[in-house]
Amino acid sequence: MKKIVIVGAVGGGATVAGQIRFYDPDAHIVVFDRDSTMSYAACGTPYVIGGVIEDERSIIMTDPEKFKKKRDVNVKLQHEVLEIDREGKKVHVQNLVTGEQFQESYDTLILSPGGSAVMPDVEGIESSKVFTLRNYEDMQRIDQFIKTQQPKNAIVSGGGFIGLEMAENLKHLGLDVTLVHKSPTIMSILDTDISLLIEKELALQGVKLLTGTTIEKTEGKTIKLGNGIDLQADFIIMSIGLKPNTELAEKAELNIGETGGIQTNEFMQTNDPSIYAIGDASENSDMVTGDPKRVPLASPAHRQAFIVAQHLTGNKLAKKGLLGTSVLKVFSLTAAMTGLNERSIKDKNLQSATVTHTGNSNAGYYPDHAQITLKVHYNPETRKILGAQCIGGKGVDKRIDVIVTAIYAGLTVDDLQALELCYAPPYSSPKDPINMIGYKAITK
The missing domain is CATH 3.30.390.30 (FAD/NAD-linked reductase, C-terminal dimerisation domain)
Structure with missing residues (x-):
């Protein structure tokens, strides 16, 4: 019986576990995740905060008990994989609740560790109320703060997907919102003329936009920008970027590519053929140019999960590359x-x-x-x-x-x-x- 260990139980990890079980009814599958929630729709979290999605539990697709019953997969939440012993084909795991440490053997290891929100080095940041939105617990903290403290205004730092979605949803709650972005225009993946149309929409909807600057210093609710402007905000949402969680892979001497992700081949294998990497932390190739590319979005992670499951069950279905297809709602x-x-x-x-x-x-x-x-x-x-x-x-x-x-x-x-x-x-x-x-x- 083949034993498969998966690190990460959200989009890619939960999906690959389910896919493998579909194609291999006999495999022994164990999933570890350091968070307390699995298989939630991270893309839905801004809309829970904004009250568009009223039931926060609706974005959770399953839990360990249901997954075990339906898929016969063992999911261990609040368990962190600390180390990979490639030679011995074992992972070193810590139970984050009890502190207990143990080893788990594997025939195949699949890494789906996701990414972490980048937190800039800002003077005085500890004096202000600052949040990032990367997981279910982050969503709950922001939601609880808004409901209990009833803030009047907020600053969103970063004009990418999460920043724009949060700006819209905070505005939906009636807050005064200012969006601060480092580059001259928001949404750097878009051409400038398209980005400017989004900026016009933000202005029409009452979101103040300050581009070409960053938060340099905070003193409680006083936020000082690099362009000399001082703002007042009850809290800050930091959404300036995502760092792939590659520490575990680096310690195991798996190759890290030029995009910062774990290098993989067309079957999502790393330089160790018994270890695969999928999701936000994996580096693939660009479908148009063939150059290294990393796309931290849900659709590629689900596609990669399917490719791994196919490969493990004997069907060498190669990935053709990534296009980075994405869509964003900004008000109207x-x-x-x-x-x-x-x-x-x-x-x-x-x-x-x-x-x-x-x-x-x-x-x-x-x-x-x-x-x-x-x-x-x-x-x-x-x-x-x-x-x-x-x-x-x-x-x-x-x-x-x-x-x-x-x-x-x-x-x-x-x-x-x-x-x-x-x-x-x-x-x-x-x-x-x-x-x-x-x-x-x-x-x-």
Whole structure:
């Protein structure tokens, strides 16, 4: 009987355990996680804080007892794996409640340790109320603070996914919100013109935005910025980045790649073939360029879990790479992207051309329609699509999903005009924005 030990019981870890059990009914599977909650939807935590999701327990998919009963998988929460003995094929584990330490043997080890929120070195930070949002317990702490202390204003530091989602949800609660971001524009994975549309939406919704600066010092509720501005805030949400949890892998002398993640091959194996790495802490390759890439999002983690389960049960299904497809709700806007943006294209010195189309999400005469802007980068010689971004009121996600499929299938930008997409007035137009990109590219 094969014994599989998994480190991490959230997205990637819980999924790979379930997937392996589906394909191998006889494997002995043990999962360790240092948190007190498993298999929760981390992406839902800002919406619990904002009161959009009323029952916080609804984002927990299962617990150790249910998982054992349904999947016959042993999950041990509040247990931290301290060390990997690669030669002896054992992990050294500590029970964080009792302090007891023990060893657990494995035939296969799967690392899904996730990442930790980056906390900057800020003078006086201990004098202020500061939170990060990385796990279920973080969510509960923020939620409890807001409900018991009834703060009036907040600063969100960092204009990425979590920062923007928290700004929206805190505003939804009626707080006065200021968003502080180090770079000149927010959402650095987007092109500047798309980011500026999000900034406009933030202003319309009453979120104050200060870019090109950071929190330099705090004195209780007085927050001093690097640009000389002083702000007042009852609390701060720090969301400036995510650091992959690679300490365990580093101690075991597993290779760490240039993105800071654990290097893996197309089957998610590390340089030790009996050890796999998935999720936020794993480094894969870019589907467009082949360069190292790390995407700390839920969808890649679930896909990686499937690949590992397939590989362990005899089906060598290789991963083709990552596109970094993502979508974000910011009040009335939706923004989505896939593949390379303008900055990465320039950094990699790639040949490129761009087609942009602004039009309606569906028939303009239909009452429920919105404006969307679709922007596609492509190689002008091969015509292959390098990346795309879309922003607007509705129908944004489905356009990017089509582009993702086109990239995966190897279609050219010119092929987009030929796609026979769904049309009815509530949903699209006879010439969908996707088709219009193809027509414009051929003309160009």
